[in-house]
Amino acid sequence: MIDALLKRLAPQVLGVMARRTRDFAASEDAVQEALIAAAARWPVDGVPANPRGWLVAVAARRLTDHVRSELARRRREEVVVSLAPPEVQLLASADEQDDTLELLFTCCHPALSEASAIALTLRAVGGLTTAEIARGFLVPEATMAQRIARAKATITASGVPFAVPEASEREARLRAVLHVLYLIFNEGYASSGGPDVLRVELAAEAIRLARAVHALLPDDAEVTGLLALMLLTDARRPARTGPHGELVPLAEQDRARWDPAAIAEGIALVSAALPRGAVGAYQLQAAIAAVHDEAATADATDWPQILALYGVLATLAPSPMVELARAIATAMVDGPAAGLGLLDALATEPRLASGHRLPAARAHLLERAGDHAAAREHYLLAAGRTANTAERDYLLLRAAALPGPGVAR
Numbered sequence: 132m133i134d135a136l137l138k139r140l141a142p143q144v145l146g147v148m149a150r151r152t153r154d155f156a157a158s159e160d161a162v163q164e165a166l167i168a169a170a171a172r173w174p175v176d177g178v179p180a181n182p183r184g185w186l187v188a189v190a191a192r193r194l195t196d197h198v199r200s201e202l203a204r205r206r207r208e209e210v211v212v213s214l215a216p217p218e219v220q221l222l223a224s225a226d227e228q229d230d231t232l233e234l235l236f237t238c239c240h241p242a243l244s245e246a247s248a249i250a251l252t253l254r255a256v257g258g259l260t261t262a263e264i265a266r267g268f269l270v271p272e273a274t275m276a277q278r279i280a281r282a283k284a285t286i287t288a289s290g291v292p293f294a295v296p297e298a299s300e301r302e303a304r305l306r307a308v309l310h311v312l313y314l315i316f317n318e319g320y321a322s323s324g325g326p327d328v329l330r331v332e333l334a335a336e337a338i339r340l341a342r343a344v345h346a347l348l349p350d351d352a353e354v355t356g357l358l359a360l361m362l363l364t365d366a367r368r369p370a371r372t373g374p375h376g377e378l379v380p381l382a383e384q385d386r387a388r389w390d391p392a393a394i395a396e397g398i399a400l401v402s403a404a405l406p407r408g409a410v411g412a413y414q415l416q417a418a419i420a421a422v423h424d425e426a427a428t429a430d431a432t433d434w435p436q437i438l439a440l441y442g443v444l445a446t447l448a449p450s451p452m453v454e455l456a457r458a459i460a461t462a463m464v465d466g467p468a469a470g471l472g473l474l475d476a477l478a479t480e481p482r483l484a485s486g487h488r489l490p491a492a493r494a495h496l497l498e499r500a501g502d503h504a505a506a507r508e509h510y511l512l513a514a515g516r517t518a519n520t521a522e523r524d525y526l527l528l529r530a531a532a533l534p535g536p537g538v539a540r
Contacts, residue, residue, distance in 0.1 A: 133173050135332060136182060137166050142256045144186045146234030152194065155238075156283045159255065162186070163193040206254040232343045235311065237305035242289035247282040249314070254279060256340075257315040257333065266323040266518070267314045269482035272510050301347075308344065309357050309413065312337050316361050318366070324518035327378060328378050334365055344458040356414030358520070363420035364467045365398035366390040372449045372454075378525040381427040412448035415440055451480045455492055467500040487516035491526060503533040 141162060148158035165186045179185040197285035238252035239245075250268070253259045259267075265275035296304060319334030341358040348354050401417040419440050426432040441457040454477055462470025474493050483489045494509035509528035514523045 133170065133178065136178070138258055138332065139336070140183050140186060141166060141258060142231045142234055143183055144190060145255055146231055146237070147187050148190050148194070149234060149237060155255075155286055157194055158190070161190040164193045165190040232340060232347075233443055235308055235340060235344075236252035236301055236304055239307040239311075240286050240289075240291065241300075241303070242285050242291050243282050245307045245310070247278055247285070248304075249311050249413060250275060250278050251282040252307070252311045253314060256311065257318070257336075259315070259333075262518075263318055263323055264314075266486075267318060269486065291532070305344075305348070305351070305354070309353060312341050312344070313357060313360075313413070316341075316364075320364060320371075322519055326520040327376060328372050328519070328521045331368070331370060334361075334368070337361060337364060350407075352404040352407040352409070352410040353413050355400050356411060356417045359397040359404065360401070360417035360420055361397075362393045363417060363424050366393035366397065366424060372521075375428060376521060378521045380525075381423065384434055386427065389424065394421075397421065397424070410443075410447070413445045415447065419444075432463075434460060437466050451477060451483050452488070454480075455483070455488060459492055459496070462496050462499065467496040470496045471500070487513040487526075489521075490516070494526075494529070496534065498529070503535050506530075507533050507535065 144165065145158055145162045148162055149155050151156050168189055169182075169186060173179075173182075217536065235252060235256050238255050239248040242252075243251065246268070250264055253264045253267070254261070261276050261279065262272045264279075265272040268275060317333050318334035319332070319337060321329045322330045323326060338358070338361050341354075341361055345351075345354050345358050366389050367381070367384060369390065370386065370388040371379055373379050397417065398421050401414060401421055404414050405418065419437055422433050422437050422440070438457070438460040441453065441460050445453050445457055454473065458470045458473035458477070460470075461473055471493065474496065475484055477489060480489075490509040491513035494506045494513060497503075497506035497509060507530045510526050510533075514526035514530070517523050517526065
């Protein structure tokens with residue numbers, strides 16, 4: 132319970148500290164120390180009445196102590212002088228302001244490339260580890276660690292204040308903000324590592340922030356499309372796992388367990404967004420999700436419509452993952468051989484070469500084609516590459532269920 136509370140409060144406290152000090156790196160260090168102190172003291176002393184205020188006060192004191200011990204670093208001393216005393220900060224933080232949304236926009240700093248801003252924000256707002264972020268970007272962990280470190284250094288060297296952007300500046304940062312929320316949701320709905328299929332708290336936080344952005348920019352069609360996509364996808368969450376936490380693929384889910392209210396809201400949102408003008412990638416993905424959710428059974432899915440939507444998406448926002456999904460949709464419309472042909476074209480794609488997604492997709496289509504030996508080989512290859520235990524178990528079970536020689540354990 133305490134761990135979940137600290138995880139939820141961390142970006143809010145960092146938002147307060149970053150806004151007040153204009154020093155992201157120092158604020159991040161101070162907040163981490165405050166979280167460590169809370170994890171040690173709260174189980175013994177109890178959770179304070181104002182946990183966020185407690186964390187802000189402790190982080191401010193830690194930052195003050197740190198700066199005072201570094202007498203040569205005059206700039207940070209000046210920052211600390213501008214801070215209110217901890218007892219004042221404790222009272223000030225008791226308001227209901229949610230600094231997470233402001234931190235979200237703030238991290239998308241104008242001195243950073245979009246990729247670096249997204250990586251930094253995933254760490255600060257999403258609470259993702261460097262390894263999780265790296266998997267989301269399909270790059271090595273060491274590469275992502277360097278990118279995040281450079282992002283912090285770039286902000287410091289730029290001289291541009293690390294502050295909440297004015298309303299006129301938010302639009303320029305919106306694309307990165309939406310991408311961050313998209314990645315946070317994806318990690319929550321399909322965890323890239325660990326024992327569980329889902330990380331419900333991440334998906335819920337992404338939806339909460341998407342709602343906040345939508346309230347801020349209700350007429351933006353892509354903001355609306357992203358919120359719709361999240362709702363339509365999250366609606367399937369109750370049926371996505373079995374009684375023991377095992378992965379249940381879309382085609383085998385009990386659709387009676389899907390959330391009809393979330394589906395209705397998502398369909399209404401995407402239906403309102405699509406006629407507004409230029410169609411964006413999130414709107415198209417939401418439309419695809421809506422087609423899946425509207426099908427009463429897996430066999431009733433309108434795969435030709437899904438394939439057509441993926442064709443538009445591949446033109447508008449080409450990516451290896453879009454091509455992978457388009458290959459599967461092609462197989463559902465034109466047969467597995469057609470889908471396998473498209474997968475062959477992705478074999479040399481460096482962002483897919485070492486991951487599990489390509490061999491898993493190939494195994495699925497080979498199984499549909501009746502080539503059980505090759506399907507088993509690729510299921511096992513995919514199982515060896517995924518960092519998610521539930522996904523690995525699912526792939527191993529699929530391999531074991533195929534006719535022919537048993538799977539070596």
